[in-house]
Amino acid sequence: MTLHADLRVTRGAFRLGAELVVQPGEVVALLGPNGAGKSTALRALAGLLPLTGGHIRLGERMWDAPPDVFRPAERRPIGVVFQDYLLFAHLSALENVAFGLRARGVGRAAARAEAARWLDRVGLAAHAKARPRTLSGGQAQRVALARALATGPELLLLDEPLAALDAATRLHVRAELGRHLRDYPGHTLLVTHDPLDAMVLADRLVVLEHGEVVQEGPPTEVARRPRTDYVADLVGLNLYRGTGHGTAVSLDGGGTLTVAAPATGPVHVVFPPNAVSLHPEHPAGSPRNAWRVTVAGIEQHAHTTRVRLDGVPPVLADVTTATVADLRLRPGDELWAAVKATEAHAYPS
Amino acid sequence: MRALALVALVVVAGCGTAEPTTGGQVTVFAAASLTETFTRLGEEFESANPGVDVVVNFGGSSGLAQQIGQGAPADVFASASPANMEQVVDGGGTAAEPVTFARNRLEIAVPAGNPAGITGLADFAHADARIALCAEQVPCGAAAKRAFEAAGVTPRPDTLEQDVKAVLTKVRLGEVDAGLVYRTDVRSAAGRVEGLAFPEADRAVNDYPIAPLAKARNAAGARAFVDFVRSDRGRAVLAEAGFDAP
Amino acid sequence: MTTTRRRTGGRLPVALVVPAVVGLAFLLVPLVGLLVRAPWGTLPTRLLSPSVGEALRLSLVCASLATVVCLVLGVPLAWLLARGDVPGRGVLRALVTVPLVLPPVVGGVALLFVLGRRGLVGQYLDAWFGVSLPFTTAGVVLAEAFVAMPFLVISVEGALRAADPRYEEAAATLGASRWLAFRRVTLPSILPGVVAGTVLCWARALGEFGATITFAGNFPGETTTMPLAVYLALETDPDAAIVLSVVLLLVSVGVLAALRDRWISGPS
Numbered sequence: 001m002t003l004h005a006d007l008r009v010t011r012g013a014f015r016l017g018a019e020l021v022v023q024p025g026e027v028v029a030l031l032g033p034n035g036a037g038k039s040t041a042l043r044a045l046a047g048l049l050p051l052t053g054g055h056i057r058l059g060e061r062m063w064d065a066p067p068d069v070f071r072p073a074e075r076r077p078i079g080v081v082f083q084d085y086l087l088f089a090h091l092s093a094l095e096n097v098a099f100g101l102r103a104r105g106v107g108r109a110a111a112r113a114e115a116a117r118w119l120d121r122v123g124l125a126a127h128a129k130a131r132p133r134t135l136s137g138g139q140a141q142r143v144a145l146a147r148a149l150a151t152g153p154e155l156l157l158l159d160e161p162l163a164a165l166d167a168a169t170r171l172h173v174r175a176e177l178g179r180h181l182r183d184y185p186g187h188t189l190l191v192t193h194d195p196l197d198a199m200v201l202a203d204r205l206v207v208l209e210h211g212e213v214v215q216e217g218p219p220t221e222v223a224r225r226p227r228t229d230y231v232a233d234l235v236g237l238n239l240y241r242g243t244g245h246g247t248a249v250s251l252d253g254g255g256t257l258t259v260a261a262p263a264t265g266p267v268h269v270v271f272p273p274n275a276v277s278l279h280p281e282h283p284a285g286s287p288r289n290a291w292r293v294t295v296a297g298i299e300q301h302a303h304t305t306r307v308r309l310d311g312v313p314p315v316l317a318d319v320t321t322a323t324v325a326d327l328r329l330r331p332g333d334e335l336w337a338a339v340k341a342t343e344a345h346a347y348p349s
Numbered sequence: 350m351r352a353l354a355l356v357a358l359v360v361v362a363g364c365g366t367a368e369p370t371t372g373g374q375v376t377v378f379a380a381a382s383l384t385e386t387f388t389r390l391g392e393e394f395e396s397a398n399p400g401v402d403v404v405v406n407f408g409g410s411s412g413l414a415q416q417i418g419q420g421a422p423a424d425v426f427a428s429a430s431p432a433n434m435e436q437v438v439d440g441g442g443t444a445a446e447p448v449t450f451a452r453n454r455l456e457i458a459v460p461a462g463n464p465a466g467i468t469g470l471a472d473f474a475h476a477d478a479r480i481a482l483c484a485e486q487v488p489c490g491a492a493a494k495r496a497f498e499a500a501g502v503t504p505r506p507d508t509l510e511q512d513v514k515a516v517l518t519k520v521r522l523g524e525v526d527a528g529l530v531y532r533t534d535v536r537s538a539a540g541r542v543e544g545l546a547f548p549e550a551d552r553a554v555n556d557y558p559i560a561p562l563a564k565a566r567n568a569a570g571a572r573a574f575v576d577f578v579r580s581d582r583g584r585a586v587l588a589e590a591g592f593d594a595p
Numbered sequence: 596m597t598t599t600r601r602r603t604g605g606r607l608p609v610a611l612v613v614p615a616v617v618g619l620a621f622l623l624v625p626l627v628g629l630l631v632r633a634p635w636g637t638l639p640t641r642l643l644s645p646s647v648g649e650a651l652r653l654s655l656v657c658a659s660l661a662t663v664v665c666l667v668l669g670v671p672l673a674w675l676l677a678r679g680d681v682p683g684r685g686v687l688r689a690l691v692t693v694p695l696v697l698p699p700v701v702g703g704v705a706l707l708f709v710l711g712r713r714g715l716v717g718q719y720l721d722a723w724f725g726v727s728l729p730f731t732t733a734g735v736v737l738a739e740a741f742v743a744m745p746f747l748v749i750s751v752e753g754a755l756r757a758a759d760p761r762y763e764e765a766a767a768t769l770g771a772s773r774w775l776a777f778r779r780v781t782l783p784s785i786l787p788g789v790v791a792g793t794v795l796c797w798a799r800a801l802g803e804f805g806a807t808i809t810f811a812g813n814f815p816g817e818t819t820t821m822p823l824a825v826y827l828a829l830e831t832d833p834d835a836a837i838v839l840s841v842v843l844l845l846v847s848v849g850v851l852a853a854l855r856d857r858w859i860s861g862p863s
């Protein structure tokens with residue numbers, strides 16, 4: 001069953017017109033600046049906001065097709081993780097997770113047993129009786145995820161699921177969320193403005209600007225060929241999967257990078273294009289990553305020039321116009337790329 | 350602070366000096382049952398004495414007597430019961446001996462058309478008749494008690510109202526089948542309420558005393574107003590409203 | 596350093612303290628007057644008189660029943676005003692507060708016009724079911740509920756409007772109908788507001804005089820609540836009136852203080 005959505009919402013001066021297709025097991029990230037229509041799209045899919053045009057259809061079942069069909073939120077097989085989780089403060093963690101099952105007619109004992117299994121799966125079995133306000137941000141996020149998944153929804157909607165967390169917690173929760181999403185057989189739509197979340201968690205990015213889809217595709221593809229300045233700024237990230245052995249990470253696609261903090265096991269290594277410097281010769285001096293690359297393309301954006309470079313690994317570099325002139329960059333040129341170890345961050349995946 | 354000063358000023362003025370002229374303002378504290386007559390008498394007194402302003406404060410006689418006792422600025426007190434006047438006399442509040450200026454007698458009040466077919470006090474003892482009386486604590490209730498005792502009837506009221514106007518309202522709205530009120534009240538509600546006189550009413554006549562007050566700011570005005578109420582003109586207005594002459 | 600900071604933090608603005616103290620005195624001094632003038636010597640015998648007990652019992656029962664009526668009708672009404680998509684909601688909201696500004700006596704007359712023996716609705720109640728509300732204890736409950744309900748509606752509606760409606764949306768995405776979401780999510784979250792409104796409503800009902808005496812009349816054991824007994828006692832026996840008032844005062848302060856500690860002070 002595929003989710004087909006032609007989301008058309010007109011409210012005052014704002015218009016959303018976006019088509020989305022999500023396959024079972026696929027994680028699609030809806031990425032865009034504030035006011036682009038991400039939340040509107042999510043609310044429409046959840047049934048909290050009726051469409052003014054278009055349709056939402058899961059397989060053969062129509063969820064919304066104005067003016068005739070509208071299935072409200074409580075009658076859609078969905079699970080939603082809200083940005084600030086919206087855990088019910090007067091209920092324990094277990095009762096929060098059991099709420100959806102009870103609302104859908106599951107008996108009290110069965111609902112509690114199932115909820116306990118979910119809490120165990122997210123590693124919070126010991127906190128079953130805790131009230132939400134006694135939980136840490138990361139724990140609350142996991143309760144919210146368990147609550148959304150406990151009813152076995154066909155569509156999982158995540159609204160900025162990591163935005164409320166501090167940087168350190170975020171790393172672990174992101175990795176854990178990634179594992180749960182890989183296990184989840186349904187359709188997932190992740191709304192975020194954080195490119196790293198999108199690129200790490202999603203199989204496909206859909207970038208929304210001013211209520212319209214400006215670009216979509218696999219994360220690396222979108223990063224390599226951004227179609228607008230916004231996309232270039234936003235998803236211009238060098239992101240690699242690899243295995244950590246202390247400060248050295250051997251990349252799945254070949255090559256090795258030295259990172260700032262030691263890491264072991266599967267990791268993502270991330271650094272922005274402006275952390276990459278280009279040199280005609282092997283750069284001498286400080287301990288940093290340096291490897292041979294070939295210029296594959298040069299794109300001029302609003303404030304920078306982005307250079308696509310083939311090599312092991314391939315890399316994106318943002319350089320100033322002066323550097324382009326100094327090095328007389330042209331496709332096919334051979335250069336050295338360098339990244340300081342302090343700029344390269346490894347995240348557990 | 351300025352507001353507080355103003356309040357203080359008003360209080361001081363209220364307790365203050367006497368003006369021995371017939372001009373100015375005459376403040377009359379009068380029983381609620383005198384509302385229609387005293388409003389009219391006040392207007393007539395004003396036109397007969399240019400420059401005089403009559404202000405009448407109507408209320409329950411016992412409440413008015415208490416207010417006078419607490420130093421309320423009044424020149425004349427007209428009470429619906431001798432007992433309340435007695436209270437003021439005992440407190441040394443009157444400037445002259447109170448005199449009875451009117452009498453009021455009870456009547457049975459029934460809603461227009463008399464739907465329950467009430468004929469006399471005996472009907473007040475029937476369980477199925479809806480009856481309103483004044484509470485015994487207020488003058489009309491005390492008068493009613495005397496009337497029932499005279500008639501040898503034990504009434505079965507459904508409600509004991511706080512004043513005679515409340516009884517009248519219940520009769521007027523048809524919420525009760527009968528009530529005991531003053532003849533003046535029946536007059537004032539003519540058309541909506543019918544009155545039935547009964548012989549025992551003679552045993553429960555209410556005297557209305559009036560007196561100028563000792564702390565009057567306008568002693569001359571107070572005396573003049575009391576005289577006017579007792580004049581032929583005053584009696585005519587009172588008789589028209591249903592009061593008996595003393 | 597420390598001293599300076601401590602002093603700045605602790606200094607209370609005179610512009611607030613002075614009116615606050617005056618306001619406090621304004622509210623409390625009349626109560627003190629009541630207590631000072633109370634005939635303490637004869638108090639025990641007066642208190643034990645059956646008429647006082649009867650009036651007190653009737654007051655407590657009627658105020659509590661009226662509060663139940665207000666809860667059953669007022670909480671849904673507050674929800675409708677806060678969350679319902681009803682046209683003319685602003686006008687409705689204003690109309691709900693009418694009993695607050697209406698002199699209670701007028702409220703009582705209005706109730707008679709509607710529910711009295713010849714009232715718009717009352718005549719049919721009387722003709723079809725033989726039910727007549729004026730001069731009955733049920734009438735007292737209705738009169739008190741009429742006057743007290745706005746207090747409950749306003750505070751529950753305020754709590755509902757302050758409550759985040761997204762929790763109801765979260766419940767909806769979990770499959771909860773609006774009724775279930777209201778019962779299991781919204782109501783528990785606004786409980787402090789409901790309790791505060793209930794307490795205000797009960798206190799207002801307990802002190803109700805005008806609408807009660809107008810609509811339900813005054814008959815000992817049937818409709819004579821404490822405020823009515825106080826009013827009539829004032830006519831002949833002011834001491835008795837003070838005793839009754841002191842009883843009413845102590846009972847209400849006792850109940851309100853107990854509830855306040857438990858509920859209204861909030862999570863601290």
